[in-house]
Amino acid sequence: MLRMAHPMMHHRTPQFSAIFSETKAMLEKVFQTRNDALMLASSGSGAMEAAVTNLCSPGDTIIYVNGGKFGERWGKIAAKHGVNVVEIKVEWGHAVSVDAVREALEAHPHARGVFVQASETSTTTEHPIREIAALTRSLPKCALVVDAITALGVIDMPMDAWGLDVVISGSQKAFMLPPGLAMIALSEKAWALTEEAKCPRFYFDLAVERKNQQRGKDTTAWTPAASLIIGLNEVLKMMFEEGLDELYARHALLARAARAGVKALGMELVSKAPATSATGAYVPEGIDGGAFVKYLRDVMGVTFAGGQDHLKGKIVRIAHLGYYDAFDITTAMSAIEMALGKFGHPVNMGAGVAAAQDVLLERFPKA
Amino acid sequence: MLRMAHPMMHHRTPQFSAIFSETKAMLEKVFQTRNDALMLASSGSGAMEAAVTNLCSPGDTIIYVNGGKFGERWGKIAAKHGVNVVEIKVEWGHAVSVDAVREALEAHPHARGVFVQASETSTTTEHPIREIAALTRSLPKCALVVDAITALGVIDMPMDAWGLDVVISGSQKAFMLPPGLAMIALSEKAWALTEEAKCPRFYFDLAVERKNQQRGKDTTAWTPAASLIIGLNEVLKMMFEEGLDELYARHALLARAARAGVKALGMELVSKAPATSATGAYVPEGIDGGAFVKYLRDVMGVTFAGGQDHLKGKIVRIAHLGYYDAFDITTAMSAIEMALGKFGHPVNMGAGVAAAQDVLLERFPKA
Numbered sequence: 001m002l003r004m005a006h007p008m009m010h011h012r013t014p015q016f017s018a019i020f021s022e023t024k025a026m027l028e029k030v031f032q033t034r035n036d037a038l039m040l041a042s043s044g045s046g047a048m049e050a051a052v053t054n055l056c057s058p059g060d061t062i063i064y065v066n067g068g069k070f071g072e073r074w075g076k077i078a079a080k081h082g083v084n085v086v087e088i089k090v091e092w093g094h095a096v097s098v099d100a101v102r103e104a105l106e107a108h109p110h111a112r113g114v115f116v117q118a119s120e121t122s123t124t125t126e127h128p129i130r131e132i133a134a135l136t137r138s139l140p141k142c143a144l145v146v147d148a149i150t151a152l153g154v155i156d157m158p159m160d161a162w163g164l165d166v167v168i169s170g171s172q173k174a175f176m177l178p179p180g181l182a183m184i185a186l187s188e189k190a191w192a193l194t195e196e197a198k199c200p201r202f203y204f205d206l207a208v209e210r211k212n213q214q215r216g217k218d219t220t221a222w223t224p225a226a227s228l229i230i231g232l233n234e235v236l237k238m239m240f241e242e243g244l245d246e247l248y249a250r251h252a253l254l255a256r257a258a259r260a261g262v263k264a265l266g267m268e269l270v271s272k273a274p275a276t277s278a279t280g281a282y283v284p285e286g287i288d289g290g291a292f293v294k295y296l297r298d299v300m301g302v303t304f305a306g307g308q309d310h311l312k313g314k315i316v317r318i319a320h321l322g323y324y325d326a327f328d329i330t331t332a333m334s335a336i337e338m339a340l341g342k343f344g345h346p347v348n349m350g351a352g353v354a355a356a357q358d359v360l361l362e363r364f365p366k367a
Numbered sequence: 368m369l370r371m372a373h374p375m376m377h378h379r380t381p382q383f384s385a386i387f388s389e390t391k392a393m394l395e396k397v398f399q400t401r402n403d404a405l406m407l408a409s410s411g412s413g414a415m416e417a418a419v420t421n422l423c424s425p426g427d428t429i430i431y432v433n434g435g436k437f438g439e440r441w442g443k444i445a446a447k448h449g450v451n452v453v454e455i456k457v458e459w460g461h462a463v464s465v466d467a468v469r470e471a472l473e474a475h476p477h478a479r480g481v482f483v484q485a486s487e488t489s490t491t492t493e494h495p496i497r498e499i500a501a502l503t504r505s506l507p508k509c510a511l512v513v514d515a516i517t518a519l520g521v522i523d524m525p526m527d528a529w530g531l532d533v534v535i536s537g538s539q540k541a542f543m544l545p546p547g548l549a550m551i552a553l554s555e556k557a558w559a560l561t562e563e564a565k566c567p568r569f570y571f572d573l574a575v576e577r578k579n580q581q582r583g584k585d586t587t588a589w590t591p592a593a594s595l596i597i598g599l600n601e602v603l604k605m606m607f608e609e610g611l612d613e614l615y616a617r618h619a620l621l622a623r624a625a626r627a628g629v630k631a632l633g634m635e636l637v638s639k640a641p642a643t644s645a646t647g648a649y650v651p652e653g654i655d656g657g658a659f660v661k662y663l664r665d666v667m668g669v670t671f672a673g674g675q676d677h678l679k680g681k682i683v684r685i686a687h688l689g690y691y692d693a694f695d696i697t698t699a700m701s702a703i704e705m706a707l708g709k710f711g712h713p714v715n716m717g718a719g720v721a722a723a724q725d726v727l728l729e730r731f732p733k734a
Binding site: 043049180201221228297 | 377378379380408409410411412413416443444447448449537539545546547548566567568569570571572588589590591592593594595664670672
């Protein structure tokens with residue numbers, strides 16, 4: 001991404017506007033929407049807050065799925081803005097049940113929206129977005145708001161076809177860039193709700209952004225994260241060169257391989273509905289997961305994430321999105337196997353790698 | 368800034384925390400404060416909104432200086448949050464009078480703050496921040512909030528010594544980076560006001576950021592604009608290598624040279640209190656300033672800014688901050704002279720360059 005380090009093109013020039021416009025059009029193809037995909041100089045949490053303040057008024061009620069650290073955040077944001085919440089509490093590692101969402105919608109017919117993660121990163125779990133959308137799309141005043149920060153560009157999630165109302169993403173996951181750029185798209189239903197929403201907003205006023213970012217204007221309300229937008233332009237071209245179907249298939253294959261690998265090592269998956277973006281597995285009893293991840297990173301030079309809150313010290317998370325390909329998974333398995341050995345755990349050396357390879361073979365043609 | 372294009376270091380690692388901590392300590396030296404200089408993944412407008420929501424409650428009153436596009440923005444932000452405003456309207460190109468601020472403070476003794484630009488970029492004008500601070504520092508519940516986006520790192524503006532309560536900056540001006548990182552520091556008085564402030568805020572909740580960014584924790588509440596923070600680390604080292612006093616002197620000299628140059632070409636300065644960051648000058652009668660700036664950029668390859676609102680088409684603005692040095696000023700003058708000629712204006716070729724050089728000679732030692 002050397003283009004991001006070039007002396008900065010000024011962002012109020014036709015040169016930048018041309019890149020902006022091209023980037024936005026490509027981004028809308030990844031969102032799979034005919035509406036605007038807006039770019040915000042912010043991390044994903046800012047766009048999550050934007051979804052709340054642009055759809056709700058103080059005193060409104062929303063339903064949110066709390067099945068991990070990110071789901072929990074919807075509740076915190078709503079509370080800050082005087083929005084009432086109906087929490088659907090889900091055991092960590094489980095997907096929300098569609099029935100629970102249906103019941104909440106029936107009990108709260110005036111709910112402004114259902115707020116959920118497509119992929120809850122803290123537990124490496126995917127929620128059934130498409131099925132939830134089948135419930136909300138017939139409700140004219142209730143939006144389905146999807147945090148897709150680790151799902152967009154990872155799994156096929158056609159916004160318009162499924163009837164998703166707000167989809168949020170960020171630069172640093174599937175888009176392989178440094179963090180600092182958030183993306184957000186709204187359905188026509190969601191845009192209509194913004195007109196009634198009275199939560200105060202300025203920097204994250206999406207109607208103002210839409211007016212500026214629309215085709216022909218091709219600018220942003222506030223100074224854009226220009227280097228990241230220029231980087232995104234390159235990344236999107238790479239993604240279309242690979243082909244979106246191929247890209248989704250690659251992610252799915254890597255996820256399957258990672259699951260096969262950790263299972264072959266006798267490790268239990270954290271999730272009952274495992275994500276395509278990352279795989280979480282419990283470290284064996286008696287091993288401190290914090291020390292395990294630290295050893296992998298500092299001694300072996302291979303980066304994994306650990307667990308948060310009550311999963312802290314208990315799990316290891318293997319990412320497989322964006323740049324990741326077959327040998328990132330074999331490397332991850334190899335490192336985990338050797339680290340298990342170093343931590344005194346009996347391990348059948350090569351078993352995790354072999355199980356992953358059995359899956360990864362599908363990635364390569366006949367010689 | 369090739370370091371910004373490296374494969375991204377994960378932002379929740381000791382490696383990144385070490386860079387973060389070092390960067391923050393250097394940044395506080397530029398702010399000249401013993402308090403925290405916080406970094407936000409946002410452009411400057413987000414930090415401006417943060418100043419309002421973290422200091423005020425709906426129904427509070429603030430005083431703001433409206434002498435240009437950026438001053439005007441304080442009023443728009445406050446209105447969005449139900450904060451009452453007392454506007455001190457200043458003719459574009461003039462600095463606010465200290466007496467006008469004194470009178471407003473006397474008429475509104477419960478005002479939560481005075482909101483002002485150190486350097487109003489749209490009119491290339493500096494406001495008398497130090498003198499205003501002398502009024503607000505004795506008022507225990509009234510903060511002086513300074514947008515220093517084109518002032519910090521350009522002029523010597525010691526936050527603690529002058530008694531500034533909130534100082535805001537951004538990555539893309541004196542710090543020479545792409546946009547997308549805002550910085551903000553608060554005095555103890557301002558931190559005390561945040562505890563009473565009831566405007567809803569989540570992404571821009573500065574108390575939450577302070578808890579995360581404090582020394583020892585060295586992280587951010589939300590995903591940081593990591594590549595820009597890594598770039599800022601390099602930039603600050605460059606700034607300290609030059610020396611802050613030398614850096615301020617360089618900026619002052621370049622500004623003097625630019626003013627001398629345009630005056631020698633018979634162009635009138637836009638500002639009665641010209642800024643150190645940029646010089647605005649009226650284009651001669653009969654020349655369309657928009658076409659003039661476009662010609663300079665697209666044909667001659669030299670970038671200037673034009674005017675906004677009622678100055679649109681009437682002025683040209685010459686930046687001289689950050690990387691700029693002597694030959695950027697002579698290049699600017701040379702381009703303006705030749706463009707004036709191309710637009711059919713009688714011009715004494717070389718006069719602007721010569722007048723600038725007379726000043727710039729001070730930058731070089733005896734041979």
